[in-house]
Amino acid sequence: MTFSIRHAVPSDHYQVVVNLDAWWGGRQMSDMLPRLFFTHFQPTTFVAEQDGQLAGFLAGFISQTDPATGYVHFIGVDPSRRGLGIGEALYGRFFDAARPAGCQRVHAVTSRINHGSIAFHRRIGFSVLPGDGNADGTAYTIGYDGPDRDCVRFEFDLRALQTGAECN
Ligand SMILES: CC(C)(COP(=O)(O)OP(=O)(O)OC[C@H]1O[C@@H](n2cnc3c(N)ncnc32)[C@H](O)[C@@H]1OP(=O)(O)O)[C@@H](O)C(=O)NCCC(=O)NCCS
Numbered sequence: 802m803t804f805s806i807r808h809a810v811p812s813d814h815y816q817v818v819v820n821l822d823a824w825w826g827g828r829q830m831s832d833m834l835p836r837l838f839f840t841h842f843q844p845t846t847f848v849a850e851q852d853g854q855l856a857g858f859l860a861g862f863i864s865q866t867d868p869a870t871g872y873v874h875f876i877g878v879d880p881s882r883r884g885l886g887i888g889e890a891l892y893g894r895f896f897d898a899a900r901p902a903g904c905q906r907v908h909a910v911t912s913r914i915n916h917g918s919i920a921f922h923r924r925i926g927f928s929v930l931p932g933d934g935n936a937d938g939t940a941y942t943i944g945y946d947g948p949d950r951d952c953v954r955f956e957f958d959l960r961a962l963q964t965g966a967e968c969n
Pocket residue numbers: 824825874875876877878879882883884885886887888889890911915916917918920921924925
């Protein structure tokens with residue numbers, strides 16, 4: 802079944818945030834996604850729709866500290882619509898926005914217990930950055946986001962994507 806992706810608008814936030822904890826398997830996540838992403842980061846925040854309904858979203862921005870780095874804060878897909886390529890397509894839209902803006906890489910982090918997210922990011926071409934912890938061969942950073950908040954850090958090389966596109 803087809804889906805479409807568009808830039809987010811502020812009014813999308815409500816529908817996203819009421820679904821967020823359920824989409825993350827009951828984890829308390831909604832406090833970490835304020836409306837500001839849908840207001841002040843519209844060029845790099847996207848919503849996927851299927852049959853006129855919210856199917857997924859990606860909230861990202863270009864680093865103010867390093868404009869060569871794009872950062873994806875959250876990506877989520879409706880559990881009933883997973884495995885259809887929506888998550889990968891959302892990242893594709895973010896890459897398409899970040900590259901012409903001068904980004905050379907995209908960063909993201911995920912909790913070290915989020916094995917689905919780790920597998921997804923690896924599968925679509927992210928590499929895992931070094932950390933001071935390791936679980937089952939996956940490096941993570943201890944206390945990255947505060948006490949007991951260990952995270953796996955990812956990087957996607959946008960320059961490799963460009964070079965690859967030019968290969969036969
Ligand atoms: C992670 C998430 C966004 C993936 O969305 P999705 O639309 O199902 O992903 P896609 O269909 O685009 O999958 C792209 C590839 O990744 C793989 N993949 C996706 N989720 C996977 C998982 N949990 N385990 C292993 N592989 C996975 C797919 O099989 C596919 O590979 P293929 O082309 O070889 O089949 C979705 O599972 C989700 O919303 N999870 C909860 C929220 C979350 O943890 N977000 C990430 C942290 S911010």
